[in-house]
Amino acid sequence: MVLFTKKNDNPLMKINNLKLIVFYKKIDYIYKIYQKQFLLNISNNYSKSKMSNQNTDKKRYNCINENESYVIKKKTKLIPKINRENLNQNNINHYFSSKIKETDQNLNDDIKSKGSHIDTINKTDISYTKIIEKENFKDIQDKRKEHLDVTENISKINLIDTKNIIKTFSEENNSKDCHINKVQIIVTWNMNSITVRYKNKEKWKEFMNFFNKINADILCFQEVRLPALNLSDCKNNNDNVMRDRSKVKNTDQKSLVDFQIMDTILKNDFKNYNAYFSLANIKYSGQLVLIKKTIQLKSVRYNLSFNLDSNIHHDEGRVILVEFSDFFLLSTYTPNNGFDYTKFERRRLFDEELEKFVASLKNKKPLIWTGDLNIAPEDIDLSHPAEFRRMKKNDVPKEFIGQPGCTDFERKNFKKILSSGDLVDSYRYFQNLKSNKEDNKNKLNINENIYTWRCPFRIGKLCNKAMRIDHFIVSKNFLKNIEKVEIHGYSVFHNNFYGSDHCPVILYLKNIDKHDNTDNKFIQQK
Template identity: 30%
Template sequence: MKLISWNVNGLRAVVKKDFLEIFKNLDADIFSIQETKLHQDQIDLELPGYHQYFYDAVRKGYSGTAVFTKEEPIKVTRGLGIEELDTEGRTLTLEFPKFYLIDSYSPNSQQDLKRLDFKLDYNDALHVYMKKLSTNKPVILCGDLNVAHKEIDLKNDKSNHHNPGFSDEERQKFTDLLDDGFIDSFRYLHPDEVKYSWWSYRFNARKNNAGWRIDYFVVSNNGKDLINKAEILNDIYGSDHCPIELDLNLED
């Protein structure tokens, strides 16, 4: 089973580019996106053979997640069940027979870390939620988590230390998640590979490959045997992020 995750930085904008062709060529079983920046009624997306599930932010043109899946899920859950964290369309969960898929667009801690506390609260709540679900069956978290975990995960680690996405507090929350029974699937299969999933639009960052790896597939330990392949598809354009891929082995 092939899973794709992509922060499209505006679904309507990327549809005007090559999104539909990319979507067709990737032929994913489950395609998760973040930062839709719309309400579902603002787009008519024809994806034959796929069920479509959106979780929109209350505020139009902001945040939002969506999942397109060939297999109809058993259950779809929007949000974490915490009112103050559930107005921005950040957490969309689909339950399938053999795993839960959580599509997450983690908050950006923003300049001067002015939204750090909100992000840490979100990370804590997501961690608890994932841990609870994982007692039932494997959990797969995908999305833009807005954190580069280690120095290997961004081009300019020294100059970005304490900046949004590379603060000690954000990195520690990700460490805490991994230490509590979860796996960074890309780093699990590629422990020393330098590859990025996001580049600033400024300073020719993508051309110079001055990027960050902030998009992830995180898998609970009880799903370790499901991990077959994890890749970063950095030859695909259309957003400031590139898609990432996780292939699962679901054979009995």
């Protein structure tokens, strides 16, 4: 068989032809081995059958004529008669052995002849491989240089494109921040227990209708009255127990009920908001700030000192400060002044700390200070100023005489805070409210929406009396960014109070331009 009829000088083709020859030789060699194995199997099988049938043949042979040419076996099968000489086992084995030896000899001869061919092929392969490797190495080096040049050019182009993409992406993000992720509406509300409000299904439904209608970006809730999670076992609410004030307690049967209610509220009613808690040891005080998940914030602080870690909470959960790109939002539940010296001192310390804190914020960013501040700054903020101003318990100095929230002591401290932080009462500014002594003597405007707290009792000294003590106090240089401030509740029948003794207050912001530095002299004059 002629495999190659045409001369080919290509070294790769020669190597392939030689490999093909070796392949056919290997097939022939394997065939010879299988032939040898086959002959051995036949020899062994024949020997076994001969030994087993030897006795039977002898018996039957005596019963027949010696001249017959067939021998009778089982099942009346006739087979040709074989000479005794040829039936000898040694002769048969000798025959097969000779055949096997002959096959072995042929195999050995083939192996010797093929071995020389294989050596020749291997040597040829090596020589051709070396030649090809040298040629390929040169080609690879040339291609590598070309590839490096191309890669360098592509990298330069990609670097320019990447810079342009990053620039475009940042511009898009900035534009989105301006129109989508900016704070537009903030609501503050003293709930007087969030779980109690939720259990009154009718009132809660009314509140959720209001909430869904205005679509507030931030909700600041005071007096949520949820206990903080204790981090160790304790039988009583002692102050030495470590607590996580950013989480609601769920370690006993009573607290678990409130925890489950709060979990339901956050998952169903406020699922698009991130929740920030600051809670007291027991069901007292405490705050919750809800911020839309689409709004980016920079930091959250739970105390009134930059010398403390931001995650250290006020013991009664009265402070949450949120930093945004354009302003700070401070929500406080300011302590009630009460009627005794212990409460007076607590309020004084809180106001002094707050004054220093807002002064430190003044040169950083504008501030929006909101919450239940427990202060009616002027008599016009009282429904019955004469009655409110003379209330007292026991003998106390003159500056402490009056309903908590309207004493001279509290008003003096409040003015210091406004002055230190360069702050202004935004509602007073936009409503142009002015104190009028003649009007203050009469019970006027009791049903108008100018008060944020109304006495929850239908009988008693404070029946139908009201105060404006929930506020949005803002930096003077930030007033230009405020559209309006609304008090949501009205009437002695507590319309829009949703079961609490306080009503929501709403601040509407314009689109904020952080580079707008309008002169504020006209604000100070007003």
